[in-house]
Amino acid sequence: MPEIIEITDFLAPELDIYARFTEVQLLNRHEPEKGIFIAESPKVIERALNAGCVPISFLVEQRQVESQEQERLFRRGNVPVYTAPFHVLTQLTGFALTRGMLRAMRRPKQPSVGEICAGARRIAVLENVVNPTNVGAIFRSAAALNVDGVLLTQACSDPLYRRAIRVSMGTVFQIPWTFLDKQFSWPLQGIAHLRELGFQTVAMALREDSLRVDDSRLVDAPRLAIVLGTEGDGLACETIAACDYTVCIPMSHGVDSLNVAAASSVAFWQLCGRK
Numbered sequence: 001m002p003e004i005i006e007i008t009d010f011l012a013p014e015l016d017i018y019a020r021f022t023e024v025q026l027l028n029r030h031e032p033e034k035g036i037f038i039a040e041s042p043k044v045i046e047r048a049l050n051a052g053c054v055p056i057s058f059l060v061e062q063r064q065v066e067s068q069e070q071e072r073l074f075r076r077g078n079v080p081v082y083t084a085p086f087h088v089l090t091q092l093t094g095f096a097l098t099r100g101m102l103r104a105m106r107r108p109k110q111p112s113v114g115e116i117c118a119g120a121r122r123i124a125v126l127e128n129v130v131n132p133t134n135v136g137a138i139f140r141s142a143a144a145l146n147v148d149g150v151l152l153t154q155a156c157s158d159p160l161y162r163r164a165i166r167v168s169m170g171t172v173f174q175i176p177w178t179f180l181d182k183q184f185s186w187p188l189q190g191i192a193h194l195r196e197l198g199f200q201t202v203a204m205a206l207r208e209d210s211l212r213v214d215d216s217r218l219v220d221a222p223r224l225a226i227v228l229g230t231e232g233d234g235l236a237c238e239t240i241a242a243c244d245y246t247v248c249i250p251m252s253h254g255v256d257s258l259n260v261a262a263a264s265s266v267a268f269w270q271l272c273g274r275k
Contacts, residue, residue: 002058002078002079002080002081003080003081004081004083005080005081005082005083006062006082006083006084007082007083007084007088008084008085008088009088010088010091014057014080014082015059015082015084017036017038017056017057017104018038018059018092018104019091019092023158023161023162026038027107027158027160032107033109034106035106035107036056036104036105036106036107037104037105037107037160037161037162037165038102038104038105038162038165039053039102039103039105039165039170040101040102040162040165040166041101041166042101043169043170044165044166044169044170045101045103045170046170047169047170047171047174048103048170048173050173051108051173051174052108053105053106053108053173054106055079055103055104055105055106056079056103056104056106057079057080057081057082057103058079058081058082058101058102058103059082059083059084059101059102059103059104060081060082060083060101060102061083061084061085061086061089061100061101062083062084062085063086063100107160110177110178110179111176111178112178112181113151113178113180113181113197114197115178116149116150116151116176116177116178117149117194117197117199119148120148120149120223121148121223121224121272121273122146122147122148122223122224122226122268122271122272122273123148123149123150123151123199123224123225123226124142124147124149124150124151124227124228124264124268125150125151125152125153125180125194125201125225125226125227125228126138126150126151126152126153126228127153127156127187127227127228127229127230127235127236127239128155128156129152129157129229129230129231129260130155130156130157130230130231131157131231132158132161132162132163132164133163133164133167133261134157134259134260134261135152135156135157135158135159135164135167135168136159136164136165136166136168136172137167137168137261137264138228138261138264139159139164139168139171139172139175139177140167140168140169140171141261141264141268142171142175142264142268143168143171143174143175144171144268145265145268145269145272146268146272146273147175147268147272148175149175150175150176150177151178151180151225152177152178152179152180153179153180153186153190154180154182154186156179159172159177160172186239187236187238187239187242188238188242191239191243192242194225198222198223199223199224199225200221200223200224200225200244200245201224201225201227201242201243201244202224202225202226202243202244202245202246202247202267202271203227203235203239203240203243203245203246203247204226204227204228204229204234204235204247204248204249204263204264204267205229205234205235205240205246205247205248206256206257207240207246207248209246210246210247210248211245211246211247212247212248212250213247213248213249213250213266213267213270213271214270215247217245218245218247218270218271219270219271224271226264226268226271227239228260228263228267229260230260231259231260234260247267249263249266249267
């Protein structure tokens with residue numbers, strides 16, 4: 001068993017990365033190899049460990065430190081285990097959603113776009129999706145519905161933000177993903193690069209010439225990149241114009257659009273094949 005250290009004061013420095021560091025501080029853009037993320041709940045932590053993420057420390061509610069589930073996770077990485085009573089840990093924002101366990105871990109090295117796309121049949125491309133809840137929900141749908149990888153534009157919310165990880169239920173560690181290379185400006189150069197890699201691009205947008213999402217040309221395409229736009233405004237006009245297809249989801253009762261996370265689920269279900 002690793003060393004168990006009892007914390008009684010919420011202001012203890014050992015709690016800084018869990019309680020007081022901002023997402024930007026955890027990310028550490030200037031030294032990305034030192035970046036940290038926080039995984040919450042045993043299931044999410046186990047998925048992160050299975051993906052090879054390196055742990056730094058645990059934070060566990062005192063009364064749960066000897067449970068069989070916690071002990072099994074403790075053994076995976078000889079790192080400090082901080083424990084504190086419930087009344088201390090409830091001062092952490094959102095602690096009630098963590099099932100009594102958090103783990104600080106090193107951010108994994110991001111793969112290249114080429115590595116994500118190699119061998120992939122269906123990928124999702126997120127354009128400026130800034131809400132971590134939506135990013136997490138899209139990843140959960142992608143994992144469930146046979147998406148092979150996810151690419152994000154530079155303005156997207158980070159999939160390793162705490163809320164995104166939580167909403168994804170840890171599927172951000174199961175689906176390969178990366179941010180689009182800065183060397184390719186989005187959308188024109190980025191879409192051209194995807195085309196060079198063998199993908200036809202599908203802009204999810206409502207236009208007069210939009211194909212239905214169940215169009216056979218899409219379903220039968222060997223490789224598709226499904227491009228989803230930001231909350232509210234959707235995809236940029238330039239992005240839509242650059243894509244091979246513009247595609248819509250047929251709707252009733254005068255509804256003209258879905259939330260981007262909901263739209264992603266429908267698109268993935270229809271276009272990514274059912275195993």
